[in-house]
């Protein structure tokens with residue numbers, strides 16, 4: 001299907017016209033005054049590139065690997081809850097779109113579709129994002145299912161011991177269709193009727209999660225563990241000590257407002273990791289030049305959340321694919337204009353100081 005949108009911003013604007021109000025509030029919103037949400041985008045515009053000239057750019061290779069897995073271009077899909085709010089094919093459509101382009105799907109714990117269905121749709125090329133439940137046995141079972149279904153890594157989200165204050169969804173709460181069973185959550189426990197659907201999910205998460213739980217997770221899985229939501233050198237040092245990889249993120253400005261952006265934190269993160277762990281990043285990426293900047297400052301790959309959801313809302317699998325294709329083509333063009341022919345050539349000298 002050929003879609004008319006020229007860039008990710010146009011897709012966002014178009015999606016705003018089709019999203020139901022609660023999904024719009026949930027997808028687009030950030031915490032409190034949304035300073036971090038805005039800064040996630042604006043930070044990219046402020047960083048200036050130092051392109052090199054007179055380099056033969058007639059052959060460009062955008063491919064890379066993450067944890068040994070080949071990617072056709074250095075962009076994956078970040079975990080997002082509830083793809084089924086905007087499209088009946090939900091996470092299966094997103095996973096198919098990612099797989100068709102050689103990208104990588106990260107499946108959220110809070111999905112409409114099962115881990116097994118998404119694994120099939122992704123051709124086995126997927127990561128599973130884990131929220132740690134108070135009930136560790138439920139988490140253990142999920143980890144085992146993800147591993148059995150062929151997940152290539154576990155992404156443990158560590159920046160949400162409790163959900164941030166997102167005022168848009170306080171006003172317009174998300175409602176999950178009655179009768180829908182979210183496969184990784186199970187039916188509601190009695191006595192939770194006063195909570196809306198997201199508050200209920202929040203009530204299952206364990207605010208007591210600590211570094212000791214990383215040891216517990218290590219003990220129950222052989223998969224690589226990626227910690228999503230790290231923003232400081234101190235935590236990166238601990239992550240490396242625990243044998244984990246690093247996903248720099250402020251959760252799309254949805255958790256701690258005025259937290260530093262992943263992009264600003266990246267230099268200290270890369271320095272602390274010192275090549276001992278892979279580094280991924282998300283937050284506000286909408287242009288190929290954004291991807292180049294993140295890679296130049298030390299990320300191995302970047303991930304997109306909202307932009308893929310907007311594509312899904314507009315045109316299902318084709319829409320999610322359109323988002324990823326636009327960005328893939330922009331990455332290639334930006335590399336040509338920077339005089340870089342391989343992802344491995346993107347280093348700090350690309351950024352003007």
Ligand SMILES: Cc1cc2nc3c(=O)[nH]c(=O)nc-3n(C[C@H](O)[C@H](O)[C@H](O)COP(=O)(O)O)c2cc1C
Pocket residue numbers: 026027028040078079080081108109110129157228249250251252253282283284285303304305306307
């Ligand atoms: C609607 C929505 C749902 C999300 N659900 C999850 C989730 O289930 N697990 C998680 O780790 N992060 C979740 N996130 C955070 C994203 O993975 C990502 O960190 C963040 O949105 C930044 O990327 P973006 O600026 O491209 O949206 C969600 C974000 C959005 C917008």
Ligand SMILES: CCCCC(=O)C(=O)O
Pocket residue numbers: 081110160163198199201202251254
């Ligand atoms: C209660 C759902 C949590 C999903 C999430 O991480 C988010 O909305 O940002």
